[in-house]
Amino acid sequence: EADIYQTPRYLVIGTGKKITLECSQTMGHDKMYWYQQDPGMELHLIHYSYGVNSTEKGDLSSESTVSRIRTEHFPLTLESARPSHTSQYLCASSEWGGTGEQYFGPGTRLTVT
Amino acid sequence: GNSVTQMEGPVTLSEEAFLTINCTYTATGYPSLFWYVQYPGEGLQLLLKATKADDKGSNKGFEATYRKETTSFHLEKGSVQVSDSAVYFCALRRDSGGYQKVTFGTGTKLQVIP
Numbered sequence: 659e660a661d662i663y664q665t666p667r668y669l670v671i672g673t674g675k676k677i678t679l680e681c682s683q684t685m686g687h688d689k690m691y692w693y694q695q696d697p698g699m700e701l702h703l704i705h706y707s708y709g710v711n712s713t714e715k716g717d718l719s720s721e722s723t724v725s726r727i728r729t730e731h732f733p734l735t736l737e738s739a740r741p742s743h744t745s746q747y748l749c750a751s752s753e754w755g756g757t758g759e760q761y762f763g764p765g766t767r768l769t770v771t
Numbered sequence: 772g773n774s775v776t777q778m779e780g781p782v783t784l785s786e787e788a789f790l791t792i793n794c795t796y797t798a799t800g801y802p803s804l805f806w807y808v809q810y811p812g813e814g815l816q817l818l819l820k821a822t823k824a825d826d827k828g829s830n831k832g833f834e835a836t837y838r839k840e841t842t843s844f845h846l847e848k849g850s851v852q853v854s855d856s857a858v859y860f861c862a863l864r865r866d867s868g869g870y871q872k873v874t875f876g877t878g879t880k881l882q883v884i885p
Binding site for chain 1: 816858
């Protein structure tokens with residue numbers, strides 16, 4: 659079983675609010691990722707990290723920001739939420755090397771009204 | 772660049788029917804290939820994988836064979852169950868300059884009816 663957690667699972671928030679989506683893993687993985695999943699199910703990589711103090715933007719431009727101060731923790735922040743940010747956000751991690759298998763959290767479904 | 776193409780869904784099957792979900796890829800070299808499954812309300816989880824040509828990955832009755840000559844990794848199951856209803860993602864991992872890039876397909880939704 660993968661040990662990767664996301665909170666909250668569901669969030670409904672008004673426009674303009676600042677929010678942070680939490681992601682933690684207990685597997686000691688160096689690599690972590692944030693994906694945005696649209697209603698058509700396609701996954702879009704928005705941020706990734708190779709380790710502490712490493713963060714990079716992914717393939718899809720996003721107004722969110724991330725930080726990696728501890729290996730196990732990779733939070734995602736939206737400074738000012740907008741309805742266009744409504745989506746499912748999935749966090750994942752993987753070990754360095756190996757076969758590249760990614761372990762996913764259960765996701766946060768965000769609705770901005 | 773790398774890409775993964777999956778058959779479009781949704782796919783609707785009766786219980787005990789045979790399942791095939793097609794997946795083809797474009798990549799240089801020898802990527803590793805994966806099938807992930809996403810059940811309703813959950814994140815993705817690895818279903819099976821293959822790391823080199825002619826490898827067969829298998830799990831929970833699902834199988835897929837890494838075919839380099841046709842650049843394919845089709846998912847099959849001989850007899851589906853209602854509990855197999857989910858979204859299935861094909862993916863590849865390719866090492867590029869030290870960065871291990873994973874590319875996902877767009878997902879195929881499977882609905883199995885009793």
